Amino acid sequence: MTAVRFLVNGAPAEVDVPGMRRLLDVLREDLGLTGTKEGCGEGECGACSVLLDGQVVDACLVPICQVEGRIVRTVEGLALAARQRGELDSLQEAFLEHGAAQCGICTPGMLIAARAYLDAGGESDEDDIREAIAGNLCRCTGYTKIIDAIAAVATRPE
């Protein structure tokens, strides 16, 4: 067992688990943050994308021992991080309005990838957005409305 301390969505967390336990399982099972989903367990689908120190990672590929002292942000922390008063931040709102979430299982990971893109100054260029979300598989939307939603946020100041 290894004691690991880190920040999740702005709040300190401490777990005492095997060091090779996946960050995904720590989030979902030890911390009850089930917004992050598992789609393949081998880093192909991006459903478990979270931000680790602002970088998009697949939580199924990150052992918890690598998270010591670092900052994790999940879908549950998106609106929080934007200091949003309402339930949804501007990106979530855009997804809702554009119909970018259908079954919703890829949505948390997709939002995380999109958030990282926007936070890095990403603009509304379609090809750039496609590149930014290329690690996140969606089987419902054909990606069109996801790209529209991200582009809409990129073109308006938050």
Added chain:
Amino acid sequence: MPTRTLTPPTETVERALVVDPGQRVPGRASGLPLRREGPAKLTGAAKYTDDLVFPGAWYGTTIRSTEAHARLLAIEPDPDVDWSKVVVVTAADIPGHNVVAAIKDDQPILVPVGGEIQHHAEAVALLAAPDRETLRQLKGRIRLVTDKLPAVFDPEASQHAFARTEIADGDLEAGFAAADLVLEGEYRVSHQEQLYIENQAIIAVPGEGGGIEIHGSMQCPYYVHTALKRALKIDDVQARVIQEETGGGFGGKEEYPSMVALHASLLALKCRRPVRMIYDRHEDISATTKRHPAIVRHRTGVKRDGTLVAQDIEIVMDGGAYCTLTPVVLSRGALHAGGPYRCPNVRIRARATRTNTPPNGAFRGFGAPQTEFAVEMQLNRIADALEISPAELRRRNAYDEGDATPTGQVLRESVAAHEVLEAAVEASHFERFRAMTAAEAKARRGSGTIPDEPYRTGAARTARGIGLALGWHGAGFTGAGEIHLASVAAVELTADGRIRVLTAQTEMGQGTKTIFPQLIAKELGVPGEWVEYPTQDTAEVPNSGPTVASRTAMVVGGLCITAARRLKEQVEARNGGLPFHEVFRDDATKHGPTRIDERFEPFPGEPFDEERYKGDAYPAFGWAAAVATVEVDLDTGEVAVQDVIAVDEVGTVIHQILCEGQVEGGTLQAVGYATIEEMKLQDGRYLNDRLATYLIPTALDAPHIRSILLEAPYPHVPHGAKGVGELPMDVGAPAVVAAIHDATGVWITELPATPERILAAMAPATPGGAAPRSAA
């Protein structure tokens, strides 16, 4: 460079109403309700099955065969292991029938000792343990003793047919005799995995008195309900099935969840605690159903002007090891096999056979994408042979109002084949683009190492092309299916003044939870937020049939609107004719609850004769056209699908954004089907049974998709809606393959059109290589 975005249509298409894509204002602004469960999905609050916590729950797993065909002689748990801390279930533990209830009772829940294993990854035993680590350790300690039997993998060699269908109309011989050109073709399509991003997931909770409660990811709670009752020998009340948030289905969660629920239930009943049966991706791909592979052969007779005079079509589908839904998949495939074209002399012979491979089942389109790929290929090759534009050839043959299909179904209303065709041709500037690609091919001629060969060239590494396909899709269950289903849906005004819509129609991303309240609110004249859409729980909602076959909006939506209309009339009548929205709360206080149940009544038309295959096969058809543009790398054979214009006529559009979402998503699945999605098998086992090896399109692979919706309302449902879910899946693949032909000059007759197949087809005429531009 190819155009990334093609400009929208400029003129309104006659008869059908164009929903102009330029006019769209997303979401709230246009007055459409936002996705009802959207905020929960966007914040991570939505609970999918694997997100649910059941204290004390154990983890379940399935012990599967590693052979394609064998006799099961024994199941031997390792004697050195202490098995007292876990439970093992075999067929001997099943209290009722050892069958997964479907069309035929041929599929066991678990293969019994002495019985036959019919496919790789077939379920033989079950194991549950308090934690996943124990489960993983012990799973490998149960040995299956088997005696290998000869296996059949070729559907054409199989002697066992699950179903046969023949549709005949006119005089085939006379038709061919009158033809100026007779063209033959053989087309093959591969398995396709639904690849919902949420794997199969069920949690079974044992109740009092042998009852069982299922929480799971599924399309059809009542299918699971029926399966539980038969296998566990329990009644309607003891079996309770609750759909949880479902992360995609596409047909893959139509019949298979019954199997998972039975497995979880058997374990839960034995260990007397909740059991979580959550598949990982590898297990999900190896064991669950796929789209049926098919071989489709066409012999087509046409006049010099392109008029179709004879179609002789043979279809062979690979059903896999058990029947599942194969007969109806085959039926739908056969009924759509001629395409949306007038032809006086037709014979369509179809059979689906058994092979020792995992069973194939429902997947968006349900047999039609396979056969419509073939007929559209055939049409495009005829256009090529006659030197007629593919658009013009379709213009000359596409159904008009009043035409009859090969089953004798007269298309009386809501026919829009020409409208979708013209809208797609116009929006894509099809003829202009085709002239450009022809000029480019001419410019390449002689520029390369092969004299006079326009398609292999040293001067340009890539070639672009454009392709067109037209299609149709019957809305609702096939034939007399809706009559057999006899769906019931209800609208209820509760004693405390709430309005509830009660159906078994599930939300799996397509928008059920949004459109039902929207439709009912409109009918009752109340704000959408006032209408509740309770959970799909068999203890709460009536059996309004499965959420499949593009039937939800049309059939069940219609029932609910009729129920709402009756509720409104009753309430207004007993409140002095005052409008419903003003009086319903007082009415509930005064009169108590009012619930209106509406049962399905047959649509008008000729009843379908299932023996002779005559009559109205579907109440109505949706119509679709797709135009794809591609860029093909002439050195590597790699295809980039650049743009797809998808035009779909779906009856009344209930919710434009959700409807477009169906078209865009279905189109991309079709593009994947056309280009990259392929299951490879060895000895009946899927080789690429992981997401690292079975590829679906990413955002970079996906073309720019533009959906154009047309409306030709169906008059026999109150809201005029038909179906949209499956329609776009039927036309994407043939459009892409036609575009590949336009770019390269070769016809790829086997899906997917991989670089290997394209390069092989483009290879110069040498032994083992097809001649370039060969027409099969």
